[in-house]
Amino acid sequence: MAVPAAEWGSPAWWREAVVYQIYPRSFADANGDGIGDLAGITSRVPYLESLGIDAVWLSPFYPSALADGGYDVDDYRDVDPRIGTMADFDAMVAAFHAARIKVFVDIVPNHCSNRHPWFQAALAAAPGSPERDRFLFRRGLGDGRPPSDWRAVFGGSTWEPAGDDWFYFHLFAPEQPDWNWANDDVRADFLTTLRFWANHGVDGFRVDVAMALAKGFGADFPARLPTRAELEATPIGPDHLLYDRDDVDEIYAGWRQVFDEYDPPRVAVAELWAEPSPRKARYATPRSLGQAFYFDIVHAGFSARRVRRVVDEVLGWGRESGSASTWVLSNHDIVRPASRFGLPVVESDETFAGEDRDRRWLLSRGTTPPEDVEQGLRRARALSAFLAALPGSLYLYQGEELGLREVADLPDAARQDPTFFRSPGESVGRDGCRVPLPWTTGPSFGFGPGGTHLPQPDWFGEYAVAVQDVDPQSTLNLYRRALKLRHELQGAAELAWVDAPAEVLHIVRPGGWEAVINFAPTPVALPFTADQVVLATGEVTAGLLPGETTLWLLTTR
Numbered sequence: 070m071a072v073p074a075a076e077w078g079s080p081a082w083w084r085e086a087v088v089y090q091i092y093p094r095s096f097a098d099a100n101g102d103g104i105g106d107l108a109g110i111t112s113r114v115p116y117l118e119s120l121g122i123d124a125v126w127l128s129p130f131y132p133s134a135l136a137d138g139g140y141d142v143d144d145y146r147d148v149d150p151r152i153g154t155m156a157d158f159d160a161m162v163a164a165f166h167a168a169r170i171k172v173f174v175d176i177v178p179n180h181c182s183n184r185h186p187w188f189q190a191a192l193a194a195a196p197g198s199p200e201r202d203r204f205l206f207r208r209g210l211g212d213g214r215p216p217s218d219w220r221a222v223f224g225g226s227t228w229e230p231a232g233d234d235w236f237y238f239h240l241f242a243p244e245q246p247d248w249n250w251a252n253d254d255v256r257a258d259f260l261t262t263l264r265f266w267a268n269h270g271v272d273g274f275r276v277d278v279a280m281a282l283a284k285g286f287g288a289d290f291p292a293r294l295p296t297r298a299e300l301e302a303t304p305i306g307p308d309h310l311l312y313d314r315d316d317v318d319e320i321y322a323g324w325r326q327v328f329d330e331y332d333p334p335r336v337a338v339a340e341l342w343a344e345p346s347p348r349k350a351r352y353a354t355p356r357s358l359g360q361a362f363y364f365d366i367v368h369a370g371f372s373a374r375r376v377r378r379v380v381d382e383v384l385g386w387g388r389e390s391g392s393a394s395t396w397v398l399s400n401h402d403i404v405r406p407a408s409r410f411g412l413p414v415v416e417s418d419e420t421f422a423g424e425d426r427d428r429r430w431l432l433s434r435g436t437t438p439p440e441d442v443e444q445g446l447r448r449a450r451a452l453s454a455f456l457a458a459l460p461g462s463l464y465l466y467q468g469e470e471l472g473l474r475e476v477a478d479l480p481d482a483a484r485q486d487p488t489f490f491r492s493p494g495e496s497v498g499r500d501g502c503r504v505p506l507p508w509t510t511g512p513s514f515g516f517g518p519g520g521t522h523l524p525q526p527d528w529f530g531e532y533a534v535a536v537q538d539v540d541p542q543s544t545l546n547l548y549r550r551a552l553k554l555r556h557e558l559q560g561a562a563e564l565a566w567v568d569a570p571a572e573v574l575h576i577v578r579p580g581g582w583e584a585v586i587n588f589a590p591t592p593v594a595l596p597f598t599a600d601q602v603v604l605a606t607g608e609v610t611a612g613l614l615p616g617e618t619t620l621w622l623l624t625t626r
């Protein structure tokens with residue numbers, strides 16, 4: 070469907086958009102080096118057009134040593150030569166725009182790579198120099214002891230020695246030094262980067278680790294850093310040294326001025342992974358980034374009670390911020406939904422232990438507990454179709470539209486994710502959702518003529534685009550129908566809940582568009598006629614909603 074012509078230039082085009090995340094290295098490989106590239110993406114524009122999305126978001130394609138899959142950026146204003154050239158980028162944007170598909174790029178502002186020229190200059194410069202002030206250098210406690218016992222997200226210390234008892238701070242891998250956002254050069258350089266991509270036709274930005282930019286410590290304050298235990302006991306917010314501080318607002322207010330230099334204004338979406346924060350809606354205000362991912366829906370698992378609560382919360386944050394809500398089940402950091410939902414449901418009241426279950430399952434290489442493949446797909450289809458009927462924008466991750474499962478048994482020797490190397494025995498990392506896509510049943514499943522940078526399992530062929538294309542009941546065709554209908558039915562961003570049994574969620578949108586999901590494994594009776602059904606994620610007969618199935622009804626035709 071793509072963005073309707075009438076809305077293309079409107080400042081509000083993004084509010085109900087379906088945004089498809091491309092992980093460039095694993096999407097399609099045109100030049101046969103085993104790594105996906107921009108020319109590969111351009112060759113698949115017709116496929117994305119046929120899917121009915123409105124925008125794509127590209128994970129990083131910048132020059133990088135790939136210490137963290139490209140989230141370690143050497144140069145923010147260029148393309149990795151393995152992925153293409155700036156000319157390829159311009160050609161890709163032109164092809165998307167010709168298909169009325171908007172383009173988002175990923176901005177990684179919390180950290181760069183240790184190969185970035187400014188970081189190299191900082192290492193070469195003396196403590197206290199302007200070069201070092203662009204990063205978070207701090208003196209150690211003597212005898213080689215780091216400034217604090219903090220633990221990095223990927224494991225190990227957050228502090229890496231830089232010589233002479235000095236250390237630099239990295240929230241993630243040591244190859245990813247954090248920027249000092251109190252430094253004017255850093256602020257100015259990111260504005261240059263935003264303008265650079267906007268001038269190359271980019272419509273929007275996905276902002277990596279958006280909550281963490283402003284830190285409450287630099288080279289000389291505060292005198293004593295809290296211990297790890299103290300840090301973890303501090304609620305995320307103004308008093309936390311790492312996450313969600315007030316000073317982050319002013320950074321994004323500056324970005325907003327740049328976005329508003331363009332017509333239509335450039336848009337942005339914040340990645341907000343951190344712990345629940347009651348303040349997170351403020352990233353989505355028109356003064357700030359304008360939109361935010363709320364991963365609470367991922368943490369809701371497959372539970373009517375929890376999904377209901379999260380939908381109400383997320384819609385509330387949408388109203389509070391004046392933004393549209395965002396719905397997301399999948400991305401390059403989490404176990405694919407078709408696999409997650411094939412594992413036993415974790416029930417608990419407030420905290421969802423699903424992430425821990427997924428981590429353990431990956432540690433067992435996908436053997437314990439065994440994955441129920443059919444149930445996983447059935448549930449993933451049902452919940453995706455329910456979310457697609459909600460007001461707001463929908464973010465999909467490549468392969469989700471194929472119902473693709475996690476590759477949980479990658480050989481250790483093939484793994485690339487730094488979490489695997491930095492937390493041995495605790496985590497195997499995220500490579501299993503980043504395996505190159507299956508397009509056909511031929512060699513490399515049609516990914517490209519030169520093999521794949523991560524091995525594909527034999528069963529990938531069953532999920533190939535070419536196989537699903539010709540099967541009317543396939544997950545791919547379900548997504549196509551859902552996205553097309555969603556465009557046709559979408560009106561006002563309103564929703565009302567209809568009374569339903571405990572395991573069922575039932576909504577109605579203006580125009581008589583209803584969506585009903587049954588979370589229970591057993592069918593429930595529901596008064597509808599066959600001609601009211603416009604979409605179903607399983608086989609339905611009038612008056613009966615099967616278990617783990619979603620229906621869309623049109624009741625006022």
Ligand code: GLC
Nearest residue numbers: 137140177241277278401402
């Ligand atoms: C974000 C990205 C993730 C990356 C991390 C550090 O969470 O989505 O892939 O590893 O930031 O940049």
